[in-house]
Amino acid sequence: MIIPISSIPEAGLSIELTIPVHQLHIKEIGGNHNLHCKLHLTHQGEDILLRGEIALQATICCVRCLEQIPLHVSVPQFVHLVDKTTSDSVNLIPLLREEIFLVLPLYAKCQLDNKGNCPYTGTNWQQLSETAPRAPLHDPWSELDKLKKATN
Numbered sequence: 001m002i003i004p005i006s007s008i009p010e011a012g013l014s015i016e017l018t019i020p021v022h023q024l025h026i027k028e029i030g031g032n033h034n035l036h037c038k039l040h041l042t043h044q045g046e047d048i049l050l051r052g053e054i055a056l057q058a059t060i061c062c063v064r065c066l067e068q069i070p071l072h073v074s075v076p077q078f079v080h081l082v083d084k085t086t087s088d089s090v091n092l093i094p095l096l097r098e099e100i101f102l103v104l105p106l107y108a109k110c111q112l113d114n115k116g117n118c119p120y121t122g123t124n125w126q127q128l129s130e131t132a133p134r135a136p137l138h139d140p141w142s143e144l145d146k147l148k149k150a151t152n
């Protein structure tokens with residue numbers, strides 16, 4: 001989606017777009033969904049000012065279940081400047097892609113119900129077996145301390 005700067009009137013240009021998620025080329029997200037954006041582009045001295053809102057519905061991998069779970073993110077106040085002196089067009093996809101990267105959750109995780117069940121896979125995460133690996137309850141460095149004492 002490239003908008004020539006010469007096509008932006010002095011009064012500004014309002015656009016509404018629906019972009020398929022796969023066009024953003026973000027490997028972390030998937031699904032047959034769209035990114036919706038409402039943007040207003042105006043001339044601002046040497047720049048083009050983009051303002052508007054972005055909303056994305058997609059799926060993302062749950063770090064607990066490793067299944068795709070629904071993802072909804074939005075940027076209610078998207079703002080970006082494009083330098084008119086170095087570019088004769090506004091390429092929207094890289095700008096939107098960058099913005100979506102900033103709002104993606106670092107660790108997307110499903111919300112367990114009150115019994116500890118995943119709503120998507122039904123896996124119960126409260127009753128892990130006794131032999132399942134767990135995070136250490138105490139200082140993890142204490143295991144190294146034992147090793148040091150054993151060699152002395």
Ligand SMILES: [Zn+2]
Pocket residue numbers: 062064065067110111118119120121
């Ligand atoms: Zn889950």
